[in-house]
Amino acid sequence: MSNNTIRAYAAKEAGAKLEAYEFDAGELEAHQVEVKVEYCGLCHSDLSVLNNDWGVSSYPVVAGHEIIGTISRLGSEAKGLKVGQRVGIGWNAESCESCDQCISGHQVLCTGEQTPTIVGHASGFADKVRAGWQWAIPLPDEVNPESAGPLLCGGITVFNPIIQHDIKAIHHVGVVGIGGLGHIAIKLLKAWGCEITAFTSNLDKTDELKAMGADHVVNSRDSEALKSQTGKFDLLLSTVNVTLDWASYLSTLAPNGSLHLLGIPLEPVSIPAPLLISGTKSLAGSTTGSPSTLRQLLKFAARKNIAPQIELYPMSKVNEAIEHLKSGNVRYRVVLKSDFS
Template sequence: MSTHTVHAYAAMSAGAALEPYQFDAGELKSHEVEVKVEYCGLCHSDLSVIQNDWGVSSYPVIAGHEIIGTVTALGSEAKGLKLGQRVGIGWTADSCQHCEPCLDGRQVQCATGSTPTIIGHAGGFADKVRAAWQWAIPLPDDLAPESAGPLLCGGITVFTPILQHQIQAIHHVGVIGIGGLGHIAIKLLKAWGCEITAFTSNLDKTEELKAMGADHVVNSRDSAAMKQLKNSFDLLLSTVNVTLDWPMLMNTLAPNGQLHMVGLPLEPMQISAGSLIGLSRGVTGSATGSPATLAQLLKFAARKNIAPQVEIYPMSHINEAIERLHSGKARYRIVLKADF
């Protein structure tokens, strides 16, 4: 059998159950590294690609983009890494490295189109995975490998807005939706020193969310409670994929406050120009983050002892794990342990 053979779990058609699959990855490219997968997080974006919700999937799909593993091969042009080193690979596996956004540190906006780890590329639901060396991020020794994977997608997705909006400890930040992304946001913002309000439709989580670092917990469906928050937030971080009462949420923003989207509702947002103009409010969004920002996040998480709350499944039980995620009962991120 070829040494380039990859053993994986793949969806052979849209929404199909994952099944064992193997393929020959070919020769390692000069700028790539090969990583033996130890752990891989399970993200809603994996489900979207498996189900072709975004219309960009090509089958078979090998998903998985919150990867922790060790370097087993280095291309001739790979730099800064060594064999046996533990690294993480997130949403992006490659970018051109020569366009203006790449040279400016905005590789996720690569003009030629960065390569997502799970779209047109084989991801981490496998025994090994490949990526450009710049996107294999060294893992600090103080981060536990079994829980660090979700930082590489869920974590960076909520960390980037904190930097983008220059959030400081004096600011009040609201987090909408306390799931895989939202719970990491609370942990990061707590370490950042901010005042935090968690919005959830399930108040049974209140004590748990306060233990994570939330100062206040509000029922996002309680219009009376929402009205009391008028002009409160410097940043309102929306992690949900459903349409909400955007005008009501805009009214909770302080002067110069920003409603920042990292969740992806499919319907257009109905927001009046007046709600933006009067108090210089804004609506913004962001994707993941550059290799440098990913490295900053991992170092910050190690220094502040921040770890996503995870449930671990053997990768061989991947369909059971997907059902758990679909059920909405995961607390709060599922991680698969490779057991090929």
């Protein structure tokens, strides 16, 4: 087998079961690293790309963008990394490194040639994966590699707004939707020192959410419960992809508060302008995070012993893992363990 051969699990068409797939990745480019995959998280975005829900998929698709592994090869231009070092790769695999956004350290907003890890790129449901060296994020020794993968996508997605909005321990933050993203948000905000309210449609999770760090749990489908939260939140993180009563949620914001969208609702978001103008409130959104913010997150997770709650599957049972994710019963993130012979 060639040194450039990658073994993977791929979907040959939209909605198809994943099957074993080998391909020649070609020569490692000078700016790239090659990582031997140990673990890879399974995210709803993987399902969207596997099913071509966003119309951007190119088959065969090798998904997986919450990758933990060790560097097996370094391109000649790679800096600050070494063979055998454990790293993580998240949503982005490449950025141009020359546009204004990249030069200013905002590579996640690259306006040049940006390559998502699972769009037009072979990704983590494989024995090896490649990425630009800046996107291979060193994993601190204190972080458990088994559960670390979801920090590289779900974790950074909820961490970035904490930095963006300059959230401090004095602030009250609400988290809407407690799944893969929401449960990590609670853990991060607890370590940050914030007061936390979890909004969930399943109150059976109440004890579990309080054990994670939520101070309060509110039924997200109860209009009277929402009214009782009026004027409370400095930041409201919405992780759901469904349409909500946006006016009611805006009313829960304190003056200068922000409703920050992380999930992608299926319909346009309708916002009454007076609710924004009154109290100087804002509607915001963000993608994942640049390499510097990813490094900050992993260092913070190491210092505060923050780990996503996962369910572990062997990678050879990826189709079973996908069906489990579709069931909606995951607590709270599926991680695949590489078991290529």
